[in-house]
Amino acid sequence: MSNEEKQQIDETSVTPWNLAIYYRRIFPSHIYCKWLAYGEPASSLQFAQREFSFTLENDVYRRYLSFSNHMEFEKELIKLSPEKIDIGAVYSAKPKDHKMLSTTQFYPIERELVFDIDMTDYDDVRFCCRGADICSTCWTLMRFAMQIIDRVLHEDFGFEHRLWIYSGRRGVHCWVCDQTARELQSSTRQTIVEYITILATGKESSKRVTLYSPLHPSLQRAREIILTEFDGYACLKQDFLGDDQPERWAAFKQHTDAMINSVTSTTKFRKAAYTTLIDEIMFEYCYPRLDANVTKGMNHLLKSPFSIHPKTGRVSIPIHLDSLGYFDPCKEGSVPKLNELCQQVEQLPKQNQQNDDGFNEKISTKQKDYNQTSLKPFIDIFARFVQQSQTSKQNETLAKSDLNTMLSGEI
Secondary structure (H helix, E strand, O other): OOOOHHHOOOOOOOHHHHHHHHHHOOOOOHHHHHHOOOOOOOHHHHOOOOOEEEEEEHEEEEEEEEOOOOHHHHHHHHHHOOOEEEEEEEEEOHHHHHHHOOOOOOEEEEEOOOEEEEHHHOOOOOOOOOOOOOOOOHHHHHHHHHHHHHHHHHHOOOOOOEEEEEOOOOOOEEEEOHHHOOOOOOOHHHHHHHHHHHOOOOOOOOOOOOOOOOHHHHHHHHHOOOOHOHHHHHHHHHHOOOOOOOHHHHHHHHHHHHHHHOOOOHHHHHHHHHHHHHHHHHHHOOOOOOOOOHHHOOOOOOOOOOEEEEEEOOOOOOOOOOOOOOOOOOOOOOOOOOHHHHHHHEEEOHHOOOOOOOOOOOOOOHHHOOOOOOHHHHHHHHHHHHHHHHHHHHHHHHHHHHHHHHHHHOO
């Protein structure tokens, strides 16, 4: 490809040329496979029986892919250069052999507890954008969702290993990777979704949130998170009262407080209703909205970290919640794009570059160039997550080993 042809590629376009460069020189396949092996060897059944799907050029969709080890995965990744990668469950047998197996022989046995939050589910309460469009204003909803759900998962369920991913366009995903989470059955996953969900479904319902006083501790935490930005977000940015003056919202709250104080103790029910009115409004506009089917279905696939979004060319990147206040995908340069990454590695000194005339199937992790691109900070977040989760796994294994040794009387 000539320099002129390369310059004509739009920065959001996803082409075979830049996908090939990305998977050969940038995609962190070694860390990625280590993540999905969960402390086991890359050739273990933990990885070999994992389902992947690749979306190829012209919307060709290939499901039930599986790979024996890290090298086989990387070889096929470079060969096919998929426009999108999705990850499924770990099955009772290799997914690539599923056509030869019955349903009693082939079934999902393990999958991360995952959550999918899509901005389109908020279209009835955001007035800045619609559909696939997002802006810095409505991105506030994703910040609320990540903070609220993360605290529920940690404080109410005790999950330690939670990986948050920006999807590359209009939403976020959470991968809960604790072993106990991965082994949950569909019914338990559904129960967790129901525990988090408070929004009534169905357009026929005029009131979609009903709260009771005092609030459940998890809802009290959510309320505190929403309050940090609600006035500025809802009144000034979204103008949800039809007036961008915060005084109007303040007056409404003052009026409600007066009504609460005016009722007598003989009308406890009415007083409780007034007390929760403000909270119900805030929760309807700002509380997380989940795609329940993604979470509860063991055989449901979810877009992979470091996959490319075919429409935007953006990389699906990890988000560190400690820097959530600074992360805004709508700001220029905040999310690496495929074309920009390819340009960055193309500009490296010749000795750092791989031969682009063909695929190098024996490429090693040391030859990858991601450390010299804008993707490096996000791979660092991912690598730390993988290290922490596997350290926890190793400690757990050692503890079990020590216990078994003590029980056997060997020490």
